[in-house]
Amino acid sequence: MSLLTENPAETSIQTITIFPSKAEQKEVFEFNKLEKRLTKQVGQAIADFNMIEDGDKVMVCVSGGKDSYGLLDILLLLRQRAPINFDIIAVNLDQKQPGFPEEVLPNYLRSINVPFHIEEQDTYSIVKRVIPEGKTTCSLCSRLRRGILYRVASELGATKVALGHHKDDILQTLLLNLFYGGRIKGMPPKLVSDNGEHTVIRPLAYCRERDLARYAEEKNFPIIPCNLCGSQENLKRKEMAALLKQWEKHNPRWIANLFTSLSTVVPSHLMDRKLFPFETIRPGAVLEDGAGDKAFDSDDEC
Ligand code: SF4
Numbered sequence: 001m002s003l004l005t006e007n008p009a010e011t012s013i014q015t016i017t018i019f020p021s022k023a024e025q026k027e028v029f030e031f032n033k034l035e036k037r038l039t040k041q042v043g044q045a046i047a048d049f050n051m052i053e054d055g056d057k058v059m060v061c062v063s064g065g066k067d068s069y070g071l072l073d074i075l076l077l078l079r080q081r082a083p084i085n086f087d088i089i090a091v092n093l094d095q096k097q098p099g100f101p102e103e104v105l106p107n108y109l110r111s112i113n114v115p116f117h118i119e120e121q122d123t124y125s126i127v128k129r130v131i132p133e134g135k136t137t138c139s140l141c142s143r144l145r146r147g148i149l150y151r152v153a154s155e156l157g158a159t160k161v162a163l164g165h166h167k168d169d170i171l172q173t174l175l176l177n178l179f180y181g182g183r184i185k186g187m188p189p190k191l192v193s194d195n196g197e198h199t200v201i202r203p204l205a206y207c208r209e210r211d212l213a214r215y216a217e218e219k220n221f222p223i224i225p226c227n228l229c230g231s232q233e234n235l236k237r238k239e240m241a242a243l244l245k246q247w248e249k250h251n252p253r254w255i256a257n258l259f260t261s262l263s264t265v266v267p268s269h270l271m272d273r274k275l276f277p278f279e280t281i282r283p284g285a286v287l288e289d290g291a292g293d294k295a296f297d298s299d300d301e302c
Helices: 022-048 066-081 104-111 123-130 138-156 167-181 209-219 235-250 252-261
Strands: 002-007 012-017 057-061 087-094 116-120 160-162 190-192 199-201
Touching (some): 066 087, 066 209, 087 138, 235 252
Parallel strands (some): 057 087, 087 116, 160 199
């Protein structure tokens, strides 16, 4: 860094060089590390699940929360280095919640020169009218939002719809389904929408929420609070988040392994008869690697 100053005594111009302090250097180093980690994880998820292809038009759903800002930012970074060409359009659904600062997102998106579309739909009034006072409104609200976003994706000619769900969301969903739904079901990184028309992708699937929170802080994203609707927070999801935090404190490997287990499923060692033909297995059958049973698994070899 250099500043030009005039020295009146010598009437000449001196160059003063200001070096960043150790603390500043460390801050820059840490931020670069974080950005590298996030872009690597997003790139890996995109590659593993073939999320984005040459010629795609990716509609990035931006709510004004830290995760979707991070998603947009990292996709823009990756696009600069990608060997393929794809377009990005940011879309925000203004649900007409009281106090929604409607200029914040357009101003930000203009400032970073990203094409965007703001869809104004008063789902807030519908939800308030339909759901009795005191009942949770999130499920109707998100169903309405999903329908609108799919329609907008069609109108914009988007080939992919990108959502900002991350690794912690995926793990929480898995536990919610296990403990409250009695099923082993997570939140897929890539899926076809329920109307069969859209491909939905979650490029943040490998990213931790704490990293995205730090990234948002460092990048100074203009966060819009997510409690404008006045709805109660999803208490069951909060409960799962607390459980995961507790487990992680006890042993960080548990969380890493829980996540890995989602991509290492052995149907023959579960009990779903739709996934494995238990009725017809006979001795001598050739089983896929890992599907056979050693019958007496040792304690350390589960
Ligand atoms: S918190 Fe509010 S805006 Fe978000 S899904 Fe629930 S009702 Fe909708």
